[in-house]
Amino acid sequence: MNQPALYARSNAAQRESVSRMLRDWAGRLRWSPEEQEAVLDVGCGPSDVTAQLLLPRLPSSVRALVGHDVSEEMVRHAAAANTALAPRLRFLCTDIAARDLPATPLGACAQQLQGFHKVFSFYALHWVADQRTSLRNIHSLLRPGGEALLLFVVNSPMYDAYIAMQNNPRWCDFMKDANGFISPYHRSTDPVLDFSTVLRQMGFNVHACRLEHFRYCYPTMQNFKDSTMVLNPFLKEVPEELKTLFINDFMREHQREKVKYMSMVSSQESERNDTALYHLHLITHVEKHNQDVL
Numbered sequence: 001m002n003q004p005a006l007y008a009r010s011n012a013a014q015r016e017s018v019s020r021m022l023r024d025w026a027g028r029l030r031w032s033p034e035e036q037e038a039v040l041d042v043g044c045g046p047s048d049v050t051a052q053l054l055l056p057r058l059p060s061s062v063r064a065l066v067g068h069d070v071s072e073e074m075v076r077h078a079a080a081a082n083t084a085l086a087p088r089l090r091f092l093c094t095d096i097a098a099r100d101l102p103a104t105p106l107g108a109c110a111q112q113l114q115g116f117h118k119v120f121s122f123y124a125l126h127w128v129a130d131q132r133t134s135l136r137n138i139h140s141l142l143r144p145g146g147e148a149l150l151l152f153v154v155n156s157p158m159y160d161a162y163i164a165m166q167n168n169p170r171w172c173d174f175m176k177d178a179n180g181f182i183s184p185y186h187r188s189t190d191p192v193l194d195f196s197t198v199l200r201q202m203g204f205n206v207h208a209c210r211l212e213h214f215r216y217c218y219p220t221m222q223n224f225k226d227s228t229m230v231l232n233p234f235l236k237e238v239p240e241e242l243k244t245l246f247i248n249d250f251m252r253e254h255q256r257e258k259v260k261y262m263s264m265v266s267s268q269e270s271e272r273n274d275t276a277l278y279h280l281h282l283i284t285h286v287e288k289h290n291q292d293v294l
């Protein structure tokens with residue numbers, strides 16, 4: 001995912017979901033009236049969520065909001081879009097699953113700030129295969145007593161559409177690594193237990209870890225198609241002359257998987273809605289022990 005401008009034009013559903021999450025959950029965080037806190041946004045993407053949704057929610061005493069992303073294109077776009085808010089708002093390129101975090105720009109920044117008081121992450125952690133290292137890194141980036149609010153996708157009919165397309169002989173050559181683009185919790189029978197177990201092993205107190213169904217209806221079929229395809233990592237592998245066919249096949253599979261998903265989620269959702277996007281999210285609020293346990 002390295003098309004910042006296109007992503008920022010197609011992420012209405014993600015913005016809606018982050019707005020709701022911040023409205024419902026941000027009040028649980030404890031802010032110190034004395035300290036000028038430092039805040040991190042993991043996997044900030046093009047920065048519209050960081051700058052337009054997260055920043056206005058932070059107390060004015062926050063001295064630094066750092067967005068980071070593994071994609072250089074995203075970070076370049078984010079920095080260029082927010083020069084007026086620098087240096088209070090700044091952006092860095094680092095993989096949250098880096099094995100040598102202290103040697104990265106984010107590690108250096110955390111050292112300079114003496115750790116972050118709060119970490120947020122929206123729609124990013126399901127892209128990270130190495131969950132243990134990324135959670136260990138989030139833990140080490142936080143100060144003792146620091147808190148994190150995390151939202152990521154556990155399940156989606158889109159993942160089942162990837163698998164169906166991978167099993168189609170026409171498309172399998174372009175989708176060999178489909179599993180790498182599916183949430184690590186997609187096949188879990190108990191994502192809450194799996195995720196909270198790793199969090200506790202890394203030294204977090206888990207205040208809340210909750211699944212939530214999310215549904216968003218795009219105004220038009222074209223909007224739905226654009227936003228779905230901007231996230232599709234396989235389209236760039238497909239030869240130009242086959243792209244339209246691929247998109248049409250993918251959208252058909254996605255609609256089919258949506259119908260199955262809707263019937264599992266709720267009987268009220270059985271009515272077909274072609275422009276609806278469905279996700280199952282995990283929303284988590286954790287706190288780092290005052291004592292380091294690692």
Ligand SMILES: C[S@@+](CC[C@H](N)C(=O)[O-])C[C@H]1O[C@@H](n2cnc3c(N)ncnc32)[C@H](O)[C@@H]1O
Pocket residue numbers: 001011014018042043044045046049068069070071074094095096097121122123124127128
């Ligand atoms: C769907 S976007 C979400 C962006 C933004 N948080 C939002 O809510 O709109 C996911 C972002 O996570 C980033 N990402 C994926 N893997 C990452 C990793 N290992 N470390 C840091 N960022 C990562 C991607 O580059 C992408 O910009």
